[in-house]
Amino acid sequence: MQQSDAECVMRVYGGFSRALLSVADIGALAPSKGNDARVSAGVAVYRNNVRAAYLRVLNDAFPVVFRLVGDGFFRFMAHEYFHAHPPQARLVARYGDHLPAFLEQFEPARVLPYLPDIARLEIAWLKAYHAEESVSLRPDELFGIVGEHADRARLTLHPSTALLASPHPIHAIWSHNHDKKDGPLRLSQGGERVLIVRPDGDVIVETIDAATFLVIEAIAAGERLGAAVEAALDQQPDAVIAETMRIIANSGIVTAATVE
DSSP: OOOOHHHHHHHHHHHHHHHHHSOOOGGGTOSSGGGHHHHHHHHHHHHHHHHHHHHHHHHHHOHHHHHHHOHHHHHHHHHHHHHHSOOOOSOGGGGGGGHHHHHHHOGGGTTSTTHHHHHHHHHHHHHHHTSOOOOOOOHHHHHHHHTTOGGGEEEEEOTTOEEEEESSOHHHHHHHHHTTOOSOOOOTTOOEEEEEEOSSSSOEEEEOOHHHHHHHHHHHTTOOHHHHHHHHHHHOTTOOHHHHHHHHHHHTOEEEEEEO
């Protein structure tokens, strides 16, 4: 059956896309057999350019991962990631979203068990940086609305808000390398819980205690403040809720509050 012009065009475009991502059947792109070598050379140039572009995307998105592993390892890792996760999303900046899961299975990276969570932290930082703008409530505004009705209060979190818990000291590792500090870093301090938010233009990354983490997590899941506090106290009975509320109020993560 003879192909239509549209089908021929789609076949060529499909073959070209596959050739950019791997060594594809270049013959499918050439209108005649005599053009195979020339087409192969041209596609190879484009393929190298595409890979270089996506390497820069990963470099820009994961500067701390890059600093931890070095240029040579990062290039090798990016090459393997490129083959495991060929670019699909239209938004190039999201290309590294699968990197944390990839690193968990990437045998050469097992010597740095915290690397996947560092990658998750960098993704959260990037998403916070690009999140929608929103005005945070001041502490006095928040407490003025909630008042004595915390059990019935429902809080709206800033669009940039993200939480990350890890068995590794990811904030210490991230901040040490993000700020390009020299000298040794103690890694025996245990896990950390991290809050990421951008209330005023700059992305803030800070550690928070377990109770505060649990309260914010429950609020993000749609719970009222009272239910969120109760859930946190179930797991952290010694928590000082007044301190938790102070942290939440001063962090800039709340943009609206209502009492139902």
